[in-house]
Amino acid sequence: MSLTTKNFNSRMDRVQSPLIPFVGELIQNNPGTISLGQGVVAYPPPAQAIASLQSFLAQPKNHLYQAVTGIEPLVAAIKAKLAIDNQIEINHHNCIVVTAGSNMGFMNALLAITQAGDEIILNTPYYFNHEMAITMVNCHPVLVNTDQNYQLDLTAIAQAITPKTKAIVTISPNNPTGAVYPESSLKAVNDLCRDRGIYHISDEAYEYFTYDGVKHTSPGSLPDSEAHTISLFSLSKAYGFASWRIGYMVIPQHLLMPIKKVQDTNLICPPVISQYAALGALQAGKPYCRQYLLEITKVRYIVLAQLQSIADICTVAPADGAFYFFLKVKTNLDDLQLVKQLVEKYQVAVIPGSTFGMENDCYLRIAYGSLQLSTAETGINRLIVGLKNICQ
Helix, strand or coil: CCCCCCCCCCHHHHCCCCHHHHHHHHHHHCCCCEECCCCCCCCCCCHHHHHHHHHHHCCHHHHCCCCCCCCHHHHHHHHHHHHHHHCCCCCCCEEEEEECCHHHHHHHHHHHHCCCCCEEEEEECCCHHHHHHHHHCCCEEEEEECCCCCCCCHHHHHHHCCCCEEEEEEECCCCCCCCCCCHHHHHHHHHHHHHHCCEEEEECCCCCCECCCCCCCCHHHCCCCCCCEEEEEECCCCCCCHHHCCEEEEEEHHHHHHHHHHHHHHCCCCCHHHHHHHHHHHHHCHHHHHHHHHHHHHHHHHHHHHHHCCCCCEEECCCCECCEEEEEECCCCCHHHHHHHHHHHHCEECEEHHHHCCCCCEEEEEECCCCCHHHHHHHHHHHHHHHHHHHC
């Protein structure tokens, strides 16, 4: 008997379908649409990253498998970067694992620390790939609401912990809200994890994207954090590196062998050519991102000013990091209907809030990292006009 859709069942049946490809198809079907959807930057990788490819090509052995956890020169460069930018010291209590993007790092962590039926605490709105990964590994996402400014509710987090809880996940600067958590909140989560014997998974993909003097804190830099903190980083945003798929983890030493097992099975080793490019990118360092952040900041002010002009239609919470605004829109439409109308009638694309776990009201995520100054005005004007006409 052959398998059919009718009798084929999979754990994937319980996993939500990602909405970004759906919105991408809407954009394709409506030429000229300006995307405020996917979270990418407009600028390219640094010249040093491209130049490093010559070093890769010069050594025939690079076409063979390399170390499961990353090539030594890149691991050394990451160690130096962590000390300078994150105040994270690599010692005999922790270690670095290079991954094919930070999403892979998150999946590595889940497979290393959980059994089927365990619970992982997510703060809502959550990053949809985190919720999807938890479901894929037969664990349960436990959703905890944030406050009206999308800051952590520490009391609610503590109350959500059960004997099945294995980790609390934080994302700062946050996707999808742009919120940046203060050091005091991250320390409180870190202390709670230590005291309850669970892990703090800290996603820091947007570490360099902060505004108005707001500072990013890495929980892995806090005292006595090495044994229970899993820090995830990515080159995708800061270095215009999305398709190269390089990220890295800082993990407790006792998780190294479990994560080696996962990574060797899924990947064998991170793409070596991409690791060489990453080595060049880290040589350019934080200043490379910072020079482009000046223009992103200008775009941010344009977008924010326009959104504040329709305060009667939508609520915009403070967003001091990443390159997102998360809007609560006053409308009777569901978010997917609103997104379709904005694309089809006004040629501007955004992401519905329901994919981030916000289903009771209408929310939209606005991404501005890929906008040029020349397109920012046009794109946000289309959004403003569309929201006014549809929602008033």
